[in-house]
Amino acid sequence: MGSxxxxxxxxxxxxxxxxxxxxxxxxxxDGKIVEACxxxxxxxxxxxxxxxxxxxxxxxxxxxxxxxxxRGFRPEDHRHGLIAKKPGIRSGVGFTxxxxxxxxxxxxxxxxxxxxxxxxxxxxxxxxxxxxIDTPILDKGLYILMGNNEFILKYLKAGEMEKVKRYVxxxxxxxxxxxxxxxxxxxxxxxxxxxxVEGLDDKVYYFDVTPRQILKALAWTNESLGLPHPIHLHANxxxxxxxYLTTLETMHALEGFRLHMAHxxxxxxxxxxxxxxxxxxxxxxxxxxxxxxxTTDIGQVVFGDATTITADGPWQYRLYKLSxxxxxxxxxxxxxxxxxxxxxxxxxxxxxxxxxxxGLELFLLIQDPWRVSLSTDHPNGGAFIxxxxxIKLLMDKEFRSEMLKRVxxxxxxxxxxxxxxxxxxxxxxxxxxxxxxxxxxxxxRKGHLGVGADADITIYLKDSDREQMFExxxxxxxxxxxxxxxxxxxxxxxxxxxxxxxxxxxxxxPEFKTEFENFYTIEYENFPIDAxxxxxxxxxxxxxxx
Amino acid sequence: xxxxxxxKEAKELTVVKGVTCPFCGVTCDDLEVHVVDGKIKDVKNAxxxxxxxxxxxLEGWATPRIKGKPATIDECIEAAAEILAKAKYPLIYGLDSxxxxxxxxxxxxxxxxxxxxxxxxxxxxxPSLQAVQTVGISSCTVGEVKxxxxxxxxxxxxxxxxxxxxxxxxxxxxKGLFTPKGKKDRMVINVDVRPTxxxxxxxxxxQVKPNSDYEVFSALELNRFTKFQCAPMRGHxxxxxxxxxxxxxxxxxxxxxxxxxxxxxxxGEYSVADLLAHREVDAALIVAGDxxxxxxxxxxxxxxxxxxxxxxxxxxxxxxxxxxxxPTAQAGIAAGGMxxxxxxIPLVMKKVxxxxxxxxxxxxxxxLAKVSSMKNGGNGAPSPASKGRG
Numbered sequence: 030m031g032s033x034x035x036x037x038x039x040x041x042x043x044x045x046x047x048x049x050x051x052x053x054x055x056x057x058x059d060g061k062i063v064e065a066c067x068x069x070x071x072x073x074x075x076x077x078x079x080x081x082x083x084x085x086x087x088x089x090x091x092x093x094x095x096x097x098x099x100r101g102f103r104p105e106d107h108r109h110g111l112i113a114k115k116p117g118i119r120s121g122v123g124f125t126x127x128x129x130x131x132x133x134x135x136x137x138x139x140x141x142x143x144x145x146x147x148x149x150x151x152x153x154x155x156x157x158x159x160x161x162i163d164t165p166i167l168d169k170g171l172y173i174l175m176g177n178n179e180f181i182l183k184y185l186k187a188g189e190m191e192k193v194k195r196y197v198x199x200x201x202x203x204x205x206x207x208x209x210x211x212x213x214x215x216x217x218x219x220x221x222x223x224x225x226v227e228g229l230d231d232k233v234y235y236f237d238v239t240p241r242q243i244l245k246a247l248a249w250t251n252e253s254l255g256l257p258h259p260i261h262l263h264a265n266x267x268x269x270x271x272x273y274l275t276t277l278e279t280m281h282a283l284e285g286f287r288l289h290m291a292h293x294x295x296x297x298x299x300x301x302x303x304x305x306x307x308x309x310x311x312x313x314x315x316x317x318x319x320x321x322x323x324t325t326d327i328g329q330v331v332f333g334d335a336t337t338i339t340a341d342g343p344w345q346y347r348l349y350k351l352s353x354x355x356x357x358x359x360x361x362x363x364x365x366x367x368x369x370x371x372x373x374x375x376x377x378x379x380x381x382x383x384x385x386x387x388g389l390e391l392f393l394l395i396q397d398p399w400r401v402s403l404s405t406d407h408p409n410g411g412a413f414i415x416x417x418x419x420i421k422l423l424m425d426k427e428f429r430s431e432m433l434k435r436v437x438x439x440x441x442x443x444x445x446x447x448x449x450x451x452x453x454x455x456x457x458x459x460x461x462x463x464x465x466x467x468x469x470x471x472x473x474r475k476g477h478l479g480v481g482a483d484a485d486i487t488i489y490l491k492d493s494d495r496e497q498m499f500e501x502x503x504x505x506x507x508x509x510x511x512x513x514x515x516x517x518x519x520x521x522x523x524x525x526x527x528x529x530x531x532x533x534x535x536x537x538x539p540e541f542k543t544e545f546e547n548f549y550t551i552e553y554e555n556f557p558i559d560a561x562x563x564x565x566x567x568x569x570x571x572x573x574x575x
Numbered sequence: 576x577x578x579x580x581x582x583k584e585a586k587e588l589t590v591v592k593g594v595t596c597p598f599c600g601v602t603c604d605d606l607e608v609h610v611v612d613g614k615i616k617d618v619k620n621a622x623x624x625x626x627x628x629x630x631x632x633l634e635g636w637a638t639p640r641i642k643g644k645p646a647t648i649d650e651c652i653e654a655a656a657e658i659l660a661k662a663k664y665p666l667i668y669g670l671d672s673x674x675x676x677x678x679x680x681x682x683x684x685x686x687x688x689x690x691x692x693x694x695x696x697x698x699x700x701x702p703s704l705q706a707v708q709t710v711g712i713s714s715c716t717v718g719e720v721k722x723x724x725x726x727x728x729x730x731x732x733x734x735x736x737x738x739x740x741x742x743x744x745x746x747x748x749x750k751g752l753f754t755p756k757g758k759k760d761r762m763v764i765n766v767d768v769r770p771t772x773x774x775x776x777x778x779x780x781x782q783v784k785p786n787s788d789y790e791v792f793s794a795l796e797l798n799r800f801t802k803f804q805c806a807p808m809r810g811h812x813x814x815x816x817x818x819x820x821x822x823x824x825x826x827x828x829x830x831x832x833x834x835x836x837x838x839x840x841x842x843g844e845y846s847v848a849d850l851l852a853h854r855e856v857d858a859a860l861i862v863a864g865d866x867x868x869x870x871x872x873x874x875x876x877x878x879x880x881x882x883x884x885x886x887x888x889x890x891x892x893x894x895x896x897x898x899x900x901x902p903t904a905q906a907g908i909a910a911g912g913m914x915x916x917x918x919x920i921p922l923v924m925k926k927v928x929x930x931x932x933x934x935x936x937x938x939x940x941x942x943l944a945k946v947s948s949m950k951n952g953g954n955g956a957p958s959p960a961s962k963g964r965g
Contacts, residue, residue: 094919100822102707104840107826113836114686120837122826129823155921160823223802355711362718548752550718552593555604
């Protein structure tokens with residue numbers, strides 16, 4: 030296939046450009062969508078097929094020191110889904126913590142072409158880049174963990190907001206990151222003493238600042254740097270009964286700022302204790318419906334094996350105690366922590382069944398699909414390869430009813446799911462799996478098929494079984510090149526790193542080098558990552574300060 | 576990567592700062608290497624082991640040869656590729672004293688020829704890795720130790736001799752956020768079967784009977800009492816990096832078999848000791864490690880009975896008996912790349928001087944291309960899925 034082609038006869042779903050199933054020709058030249066090309070060197074006949082932009086995952090854990098620790102300590106996970114080498118295709122292992130090559134192939138096979146790695150300790154970012162280099166086909170970005178960073182806590186304690194801003198810009202610029210991630214702000218620092226924070230106004234030991242202060246400071250910094258994506262927040266109290274109160278309080282505290290609430294399913298729980306565990310999805314959805322500053326991804330639970338991997342050390346310890354499974358913990362100097370616990374979600378376990386239902390309630394109750402992204406918080410709620418199953422649940426009320434008969438009966442009494450009749454349309458699916466996440470990320474060339482967009486295109490066979498349809502695309506094009514045909518990978522290629530270039534807000538103070546070396550264990554000069562070390566990359570400029 | 580740092584201006588002193596030491600898992604990155612006329616004249620900040628590594632890197636260089644006869648690098652690469660392309664059940668082993676991209680290439684080669692790939696973890700920290708796979712671990716980066724730890728227990732290790740700068744950089748005299756007085760803010764306990772030089776820096780020494788560690792450990796449910804972390808004192812060179820890249824590419828940290836075209840893991844079957852003791856492998860490639868010099872006689876014996884390729888900067892027990900010897904530029908001194916510290920933190924290794932020999936990565940890349948072309952009738956160019964920075 031040459032450098033230009035056209036796709037003819039396909040039913041196009043391109044919600045960002047208001048196209049909702051119209052039959053339309055798509056022209057591709059040199060990896061981009063163009064108005065037209067006179068003599069395309071290839072033609073794809075998409076008659077009776079559905080054409081969408083390549084999928085965009087706003088929140089997944091596919092490459093990091095933490096993910097690799099999970100791979101290394103879960104050999105039992107890898108025996109599902111082996112991938113054998115073929116010419117041009119590397120071997121690997123699949124499932125909840127797939128190897129890097131496998132990750133690229135498995136996302137591609139599902140029609141996804143852009144993914145965001147959601148949690149990276151700064152000192153481990155160099156490692157993440159190495160893994161991402163080995164994650165083929167996909168374009169990738171990474172968020173940098175900052176919610177428990179001791180430099181930020183120290184600057185906040187001293188009330189030095191400009192220093193926070195310069196430091197955040199320095200981190201993103203030095204590490205080639207995409208955005209600001211917070212995980213249990215304040216709580217992970219507390220975990221370094223075996224503790225957590227109970228709420229937004231708890232003080233963090235020694236630094237004497239509160240989660241509320243950290244949240245507001247980083248949200249303000251994000252806006253003043255004009256970063257393309259809002260702060261990406263794993264809120265306090267994840268996974269704990271009655272955490273919806275903290276969730277509502279957090280969203281309220283950040284009114285006036287853009288905010289992405291990650292895996293909100295894990296933050297929408299009621300009940301005074303595990304015995305009283307129930308859904309508060311309606312309350313959370315109602316808040317989001319009335320507050321347009323918020324975007325979210327769901328963190329849908331899928332039944333079966335999962336690997337929980339978060340920077341939320343105290344939560345992972347709790348889950349270890351609850352599940353009695355093996356536990357991996359790694360506290361990271363100056364920056365954050367990390368915990369890993371394997372987990373199995375069971376249909377007949379009432380907590381797991383209610384978690385599953387809460388995710389679906391949130392999908393169905395939040396009215397504006399542009400502000401909801403599909404995620405399983407891979408692999409925390411389950412593996413990303415089950416996205417097509419989630420799509421079927423959203424598009425097919427009958428299928429949901431069948432599932433409701435199988436899962437623990439408390440879902441019927443403790444959630445609103447049985448009463449929800451909404452079925453997602455194809456266009457709405459195109460929004461929550463591509464157009465919406467791309468918009469929330471500020472990726473103007475992703476998630477749509479308008480002129481100038483990257484020619485990342487997925488073509489599906491229409492099937493009333495939506496799981497089948499979305500699990501087995503007929504074609505996937507990456508940068509205008511066919512990488513999957515008739516459901517088979519036909520060749521690999523390198524994807525690129527998408528990284529944000531923050532505005533110049535001034536250099537770090539001269540004494541910063543000394544402070545850095547006092548508390549870290551590496552040389553200041555050895556911390557930044559040379560762009561040349563990342564062979565395929567694209568800089569995304571930050572916008573105007575807001 | 577930070578290549579091309581070497582400076583050849585006549586007699587002019589060049590000081591390369593922030594150099595990462597390739598010797599052990601402490602992975603100090605604050606060395607200053609003084610280079611005059613392309614030769615290393617001095618090394619500051621390093622321990623005796625690190626300093627020796629740099630100062631004597633020219634001593635004992637291996638020479639290229641086939642069956643004991645001098646040969647060119649090109650001929651050696653051709654001969655190595657022929658051996659590997661013909662092998663039915665080969666072994667690739669070693670890989671600790673080299674850099675990440677060479678390790679990447681070794682894994683790709685293993686995949687191509689359906690080899691067993693294993694590294695020195697297999698005969699060292701394999702039990703720790705398997706313990707982590709069984710029950711997990713509560714650990715931290717060394718900076719957490721520096722900043723916070725007020726109680727240090729060196730258990731069955733001897734950093735005073737094996738990791739000389741661990742105590743001053745991270746664990747005993749190191750001053751951090753909550754340990755501003757260094758040693759005075761810490762209690763140091765040494766547990767071992769015998770006193771060692773590490774015992775001298777400890778406030779208390781507890782002598783346990785050999786093989787009684789398990790019983791003693793089991794008695795201590797430390798995390799119920801307060802926040803306790805545990806960290807293996809990983810040793811040789813970039814052994815942690817090899818476990819890291821093998822894990823992200825195959826899912827498993829060591830003892831990986833590629834004979835079915837996908838990775839399988841079974842210590843006791845695909846681990847180097849067993850493959851050699853059972854006389855299963857029919858050819859071996861040893862990269863940056865001395866298998867013959869370190870293995871029991873029975874294993875070494877089998878290695879000597881099969882076609883054996885050694886890629887190494889220096890002569891060793893292995894190069895002495897190898898069928899093909901390919902000398903290389905030493906990673907971290909004459910070749911750049913990346914190495915991992917014992918706590919999984921990656922650091923860039925700089926190239927501080929030139930070498931007449933190619934890097935491990937380059938040699939492996941060329942072998943890979945040759946084998947690929949022999950197997951597929953291709954043109955010998957790297958395969959499209961070939962990763963890394965060429």
